[in-house]
Amino acid sequence: MSKDADDDRTNADVEDRPSGLGLGAKVSCQSKFVASGDPVERKLYAKLNAEKRKAANIAKSLLPHLQEML
Numbered sequence: 001m002s003k004d005a006d007d008d009r010t011n012a013d014v015e016d017r018p019s020g021l022g023l024g025a026k027v028s029c030q031s032k033f034v035a036s037g038d039p040v041e042r043k044l045y046a047k048l049n050a051e052k053r054k055a056a057n058i059a060k061s062l063l064p065h066l067q068e069m070l
Helices: 003-016 039-069
Strands: none
Touching: none
């Protein structure tokens, strides 16, 4: 790689780094969600997922009606 290509890669790495981490910190690209032991957080995630499922079901049920209108 040329010097310019190395600089571009470094700048991209810096832009992707979360603000709370230092210069030498590495962040994995594929972070995995770990279920929390906090009951309040678990309840909030359950509500969030329920709303996502509800919105997806509504969108799925409206899709045939919208296609008929076109």
